[in-house]
Structure formats: C-alpha cells, structure tokens
Amino acid sequence: MKTNLRSGLCRNYNSVNLIFLMMTMAERLTKGVATVAQLAEFDAILDARSPGEFAEDHLPGATSCPVLSDEQRVRVGTLYKQVSTFEAKKVGAALVARNIADHIEQRFLDKPKSWRPLVYCWRGGKRSGAFVHILREIGWDAHRLDGGYKAWRRHVVAELAVLPQRFAFKVISGPTGSAKSRILEALARQGAQVLHLEELAAHKGSVLGRLPDAAQPAQKMFESKLFAALSDFDASHPVFVEAESRRIGVLQLPDAVIAAIRAAPCLRVEARRPARADFLLRDYDYFVARPAWLIEQLGHLRGLQSNETLARWTALVEAGEFRTLVEELLEQHYDPLYQRSQERNYRDFGDAATLVADDLSPAAIENIAAQILAG
Numbered sequence: 001m002k003t004n005l006r007s008g009l010c011r012n013y014n015s016v017n018l019i020f021l022m023m024t025m026a027e028r029l030t031k032g033v034a035t036v037a038q039l040a041e042f043d044a045i046l047d048a049r050s051p052g053e054f055a056e057d058h059l060p061g062a063t064s065c066p067v068l069s070d071e072q073r074v075r076v077g078t079l080y081k082q083v084s085t086f087e088a089k090k091v092g093a094a095l096v097a098r099n100i101a102d103h104i105e106q107r108f109l110d111k112p113k114s115w116r117p118l119v120y121c122w123r124g125g126k127r128s129g130a131f132v133h134i135l136r137e138i139g140w141d142a143h144r145l146d147g148g149y150k151a152w153r154r155h156v157v158a159e160l161a162v163l164p165q166r167f168a169f170k171v172i173s174g175p176t177g178s179a180k181s182r183i184l185e186a187l188a189r190q191g192a193q194v195l196h197l198e199e200l201a202a203h204k205g206s207v208l209g210r211l212p213d214a215a216q217p218a219q220k221m222f223e224s225k226l227f228a229a230l231s232d233f234d235a236s237h238p239v240f241v242e243a244e245s246r247r248i249g250v251l252q253l254p255d256a257v258i259a260a261i262r263a264a265p266c267l268r269v270e271a272r273r274p275a276r277a278d279f280l281l282r283d284y285d286y287f288v289a290r291p292a293w294l295i296e297q298l299g300h301l302r303g304l305q306s307n308e309t310l311a312r313w314t315a316l317v318e319a320g321e322f323r324t325l326v327e328e329l330l331e332q333h334y335d336p337l338y339q340r341s342q343e344r345n346y347r348d349f350g351d352a353a354t355l356v357a358d359d360l361s362p363a364a365i366e367n368i369a370a371q372i373l374a375g
Contacts, residue, residue: 032132032136032142032143032144033124033143033144033145033146034118034143034144034145034146035145035146035147035151036145036147036151036152036155038118038143039059039118041116042116042117042118042143043115043116043117044063044115044116044117044118045059045061045062045063045117045118045119045120046062046063046065046117046118046119046120046131047059047062047063047064047065047066047120047121047149048065048066048067048119048120048121048127048128048131049066049120049121049122049127049149050066050068050069050070050072050073051064051066051069051070052070053122053149054066055218056218056220056221057149057153057218057220057221057223057224058149058221058224059120059149059152059224060224060225060228062120063107065103065107065119065131066099067095067096067099067100067121067127067130067131068092068095068096068099068127069099072095072099075091076088076091076092076095079091079092093130096127096130096131097130100130100131100134104134104135104138108135111140113139113140114141115140115141116140116141116142116143117135117140117142117143118142118143118144118145119131119132119135119142119143119144119145120144120145120148120149120152121144121148121149122148122149122150123147123148123149123150124144124145124146124147124148124150124151125148128144128145128148129144131144132144152224153220156223156224156227157223159227159230159231160223160226160227160230160254160256160257161254161255161256162256163227163230163231163256164230164254164256164257164259164260164261165256165260166235167230167233167235167238167239167260168235168237168238168239168264169195169238169239169240169241169260169261169264170238170239170240170241170264170265170267171240171241171242171243171261171264171265171266171267172184172240172241172242172243172266172267172269172372173242173243173266173267173268173269173352174243174268174269174270174271175276175330175334175335175338175339176206176276176280176330176334176335176338177271177273177275177276177277177279177280177326177330177334177360178269178270178271178276178279178357178360179269179271179279179283179357179360179365179368180242180243180269181196181198181199181204181242182283182360182362182365183269183365183368183369183372184196184240184241184242186365186366186368186369187240187369187372187373189366189369190366190369190370190373191373192238192240192369192373193233193234193237193238193239193240194239194240194241195229195230195233195239195240195241196229196242197226197241197242197244197248197253198242198244198248200217200222200225200226200229201216201217201222201248201249201251202214202215202216202217202249203216203248203249203251205242205244205245205248205249206334207297207300207301207304208284208287208294208297208298208300208329209248209249210249210297212286212290212293216249216250216251217251219251219252222251223254226254226257240372241261241264243261243266244258244261245341246258265352266352266353267352267353267355267372268352268353268354268355269355269357269368270354270355270356270357271356271357271358271360272358273327273330273331273335274327275357275358275359275360276330276360277323277326277327277330278360279360280326280330281322281323281326287322288320288322291317291318291320294317295314295317295318298310298313298314298317301333304333305332305333309332312328313325313328313329316328353375355368355371355372
C-alpha cells in the first residue's frame with residue numbers, strides 16, 4: 001500500500017515538474033517577443049537591418065539602428081558562403097556588439113528605465129535578438145518583433161487586399177490641369193479625409209509628372225505608406241481621392257485599391273483650357289528653370305507623339321514659349337488621353353456631378369473644396 005502510494009505520489013510529482021518545466025520553456029520562448037498587433041504598445045521602434053534594407057521599406061515611425069552596415073553585411077555574408085558559418089559568426093558578433101554599443105551611447109543613454117523599445121530585423125532572428133538581449137540586460141523592457149520585417153510585410157499585403165473595401169471613396173476627376181491634387185489638399189485643410197496618392201508616390205501622375213528633386217519610394221515603401229494612410233481613416237466618413245491610372249510613375253496601385261476607386265462615384269471638375277494652362281504654369285514652374293530637364297522628360301512621349309511634334313515642342317522649350325507648349329500638350333496629348341481613360345476605367349464617369357471652375361487660383365481652389373463639402 002505504501003509502495004503504491006509512494007509510486008503514485010512520485011508520478012504526480014514528476015507530472016507537475018514536467019508541466020512546470022514546459023510552462024517555463026514556453027514563457028522563455030515568448031518573453032521579450034511581440035507581434036505586429038502590439039506595435040502601438042511601444043515607445044520606439046528600432047530597425048536593426050542595414051541602411052539599404054531600411055531605405056527600401058520600414059515600419060512607420062521606425063528609427064534606423066543597423067547592427068551591421070551594408071558593407072559589413074556583405075562581408076559577413078561572404079564569409080558565411082565562402083569560408084564557414086563559424087568564421088562568419090565570429091566576425092559578425094564583433095561587429096554587431098560594437099555597433100549596438102555605439103547606438104546605446106549615442107542614442108539611448110538618456111532613456112529612463114520605463115522605456116519600452118521594439119526591435120526588428122529581417123526575420124526577427126539573430127540581429128534583433130542580439131540587440132534585444134543587450135537592451136534587456138541593461139534593464140529596459142525591450143522586445144523583438146516576431147517574424148521581423150517579413151511579418152510586417154505580410155500584414156501590409158493582407159490588409160491592402162481588404163481595407164479599401166471598408167471606405168466610401170469619392171473620386172475627384174477632371175482633365176490635366178484641373179487642380180485635382182490641390183483641391184484634395186484644400187479638402188484636407190477643411191477637415192475632410194483625403195487619400196493623396198500622388199503625394200505618397202512622390203509623382204504627379206502624368207508622363208511629365210516626375211518631381212525634379214524627389215525620387216519615388218520603392219514599391220514596398222509606397223504600399224506601407226498607403227496602408228498607414230488607410231489605417232488612419234474613419235469608415236463612417238467619406239474618403240476623397242483623385243482619379244488615377246493603375247500606375248503612378250514607376251509605382252503600381254494594389255488591385256483592391258484601384259478597384260475600390262474605380263467603383264466609386266465621381267465628381268468632375270470642368271475648367272476651360274486657358275484656366276488649366278494658367279494653373280499648370282504655376283504648378284510646374286520648376287520646368288521653366290530647368291529647360292534641359294523638361295526636354296528630357298518630353299522624350300518619354302516618343303512613340304505616343306510623332307517625331308515632328310516632339311521636335312516642335314523641344315523648339316518651344318528652347319525659345320521659352322512655355323504657354324504655347326502647355327496649351328499644345330493639353331490639346332494634342334493630355335485631353336484625348338483623359339477622355340479615353342476615364343470613360344474606360346471609371347464606372348460613373350458619364351453620370352458624374354460637374355463642378356465648373358474657370359478660376360483655379362489658390363483662393364478659388366479653396367472655394368471649390370468648400371463647395372464639394374457643402375454638396
């Protein structure tokens with residue numbers, strides 16, 4: 001009887017120990033790890049990837065704190081492939097430790113003990129793990145992002161497939177030079193929700209829409225910005241957006257975004273060509289200061305316009321006859337293109353409410369926005 005009791009107690013004791021050990025192991029595996037859903041809980045988001053990886057895309061609000069520079073990452077990767085994992089780890093550990101020490105000294109010595117940073121790398125593994133380990137040893141409640149940047153990227157792609165369906169878009173349409181982007185900005189100033197795609201894409205949308213001093217973001221960065229913008233909207237209020245083609249410069253709108261916009265009701269801005277030419281001369285004033293660059297941009301129309309037409313437009317630039325150039329561009333290129341694309345792509349274009357606007361001065365644009373909101 002005593003033997004049976006003793007063996008039973010031992011079995012129970014061992015089971016409790018096993019459960020305790022399993023719980024402890026689970027806690028160790030999850031301690032200091034956070035998910036994408038917990039991003040708002042942290043005081044700072046630190047990107048431990050290389051500067052090149054950060055430049056391509058990163059979490060909104062993240063600070064670049066690379067544990068390996070681009071050059072160092074190549075060096076360690078070369079050792080890993082050509083020599084051995086052991087040699088790569090030795091060199092990598094020294095570099096990572098030195099870089100993390102620099103970040104702590106240069107950025108974080110003023111942080112209180114209550115500071116809670118989230119650190120991520122590509123997969124949420126070694127680079128962010130090393131960083132988090134040191135920060136936690138100091139005493140900060142640092143966490144690494146489970147799955148790293150790849151988890152964030154999967155989240156963005158999944159959300160962009162469903163988020164656009166939640167909003168009631170109102171599309172501002174009109175031919176080139178109708179001040180659509182400036183009307184959007186006026187709507188935003190007056191309290192409306194606005195999805196400014198051309199601002200996110202750093203491009204004015206047309207074949208001549210490249211900005212002189214701003215490169216477009218990478219596709220992934222554009223999508224992260226788009227997701228962040230959509231996430232801030234209140235679905236109980238409309239979202240104003242400009243009629244866009246699928247591509248803005250080199251960037252492409254996600255399928256769900258372009259589908260939602262093209263299915264939305266349109267408001268068409270109608271302005272006579274002289275008013276649109278006046279507006280374009282103001283809005284694209286940087287072309288006047290950079291005639292050689294403008295001629296280079298006109299080259300993108302080759303194949304869409306005859307060589308004779310392009311030669312004439314180049315001559316107009318060289319002669320400084322910019323108004324004549326703008327009016328011919330509108331008449332021969334942009335207006336026919338606009339009519340075809342809008343009728344083909346926007347379901348309600350033919351039935352769109354029309355707002356006549358022959359004055360596109362800054363004050364008039366504010367009035368147009370006020371009329372849209374009042375209607």
